[in-house]
Amino acid sequence: MLNQATTTLAFDTPGRTLLEITQPVRDWVQAQGFHEGLLTLFIRHTSASLLIQENADPEVQRDLERFFARLVPDGDPLFRHRDEGPDDMPAHVRGALTATQLAIPLMAGRLALGTWQGIYLWEHRRRGHRREVAVHLVGR
Structure with a gap:
């Protein structure tokens, strides 16, 4: 028999950055007591995204930001939607190019x-x- 658990986790961001949320997610999953299953994460915003990425060398995160700054620069005259400033539409494009949801297997009580x-x-x-x-989280 499969069980389910749901919650909403809130995070305050300091501005444009990759904020690691592994530990709060891991803590919630472990508190559910599941041994096997599938964890789904979904961000409820259009100007932020979710990502699985290297967490050993912070230069990886800085390189990603530099790449996206070149790919989708703030204030690009191409964009007409600027209701909340020059980073408004670029943030939406960045969100569209990345992920709004992640699925991570749970194996032996741990995220895989x-x-x-x-x-x-x-x-x-x-x-x-x-x-x-x-x-x-769905599983047993």
């Missing part, structure tokens, strides 16, 4: 992340926001 993998909330806006991640 690789040695150097971490779960990140990627804030695409320059100023900080409170972001919500809907969490769903």
